[in-house]
Amino acid sequence: MTDSPIRTLTRRRVLPAGENGSLWETRPSCGIFGFRGMRLRFMVEDPSEILFPTDCGLSLLSALNDDHAPGLKGVNALDLGAGSGLYSVALLAAGAERVTALDINPASVAQTGANVMANGLDGTRLTCVISLLEEYTPETPFDLVITNPPHLPYDPSYATGNGLEAALVARRGGRAVYDSIVERMDTLLAPGGTLLMAHSSLADIPRTVAELTARGYESETLEIFEMDIPLLAYAEHKETMLTLLKKQRAAGRAEFDGSRFTVHALMFRRPGGATGR
Structure with missing residues (x-):
């Protein structure tokens, strides 16, 4: 991966309130996004099992469109x-x-492959694995890990057990997957490798940064996005979820204002040998 210059000011992008999917050109089940000079088409065939990517997930790709973003070729x-x-x-x-x-949802395999093929990409360069993160060990560590973990707090009243819940909701106040990522990163990432993460302010960004820094990782914020809390899928349980989030905020583990929160596009570098190509 190529080195990025040190930034003195992190860019903050404020997405309009109430405009669901404002980073997408079209929605809700088919979208087009521009990425590094390409126009890529993206769809979800069964929105009840697979979440069509929200602005939270797309924010990381938007940050990686920046001229100073890390290189991806050959990784x-x-x-x-x-x-x-x-x-x-x-x-x-x-x-x-x-x-x-890698995903725990079996429906992810077919949809990921379909989107790769729909864009005319080489499917032989893609491997799909259905596994819990805690049970997965790669044959060789990766140059790059990219992720947008679930970040909404769990409550039995709106637990569904389907693919949408896996994409949005996590136990331990929305921290469960973040914690697993921190614990497994030395196994997943090669020395000198890069972790790219869309990190929600609802799930204690300072904790993730502090824990990876303690492991020797260097961190950088590529961009910050302000947007609506994704409550559309949980409209019936909105007040329950907001009550849980307010408790998290009171404990210093979440940051949001009304129905607005931020997503930080974060880059972490593992110490060790370079993996640049």
Whole structure:
């Protein structure tokens, strides 16, 4: 991966309130996004099982469109929590040598493959794996790991057990997957490798940064996005979820204002040998 220059000011992009999917050109089940000079088409065939990517997930790709973003060509990458394959498509289109799409949802495999093929990309460079993160060990560590973890707090009243819940909701106040990523990163990422993460302010960004920094990782904020809390899928339980989030905020583990929060596009570098191509 190529080094990025040190930034003195992190760009903040404020998305309009109430405009669902404002980073997409079209929605809700088919979208087009521009990425590094390419126009990539993206769809979800069964929105009840696979979440069509929200602005939270797309924000990381928007940050990676920046001139100072890291190089992606030639990397061996892990799309962690691949869902419908948003990051897998973008990485392969940008010239990644190989991409492994990891998800616990079996529906992710078919949808990721379909989106890769729909964009005319080489499907032989894609490997899909259905597994819990805690049970997955790669044959060789990756140059790059990219992820948008679930970040909404769990409550039994709106637990569904389907693919949408896996994409949005996590136990331990929305921290469960973030915690697993921190614990597993030395296994997943090669020395000198890069972790790219869309991190919600609802799930304690300072904690993730502090824990990876303690492990020797260097961190950088590529861009900050302000947007609406994704409550559309949980309209019936909006007040329950907001009550949980307010408790998290009171404990210093979440930051939001009314129905607005931020997503930080973060880059972490593992110390060790360079993996640049």
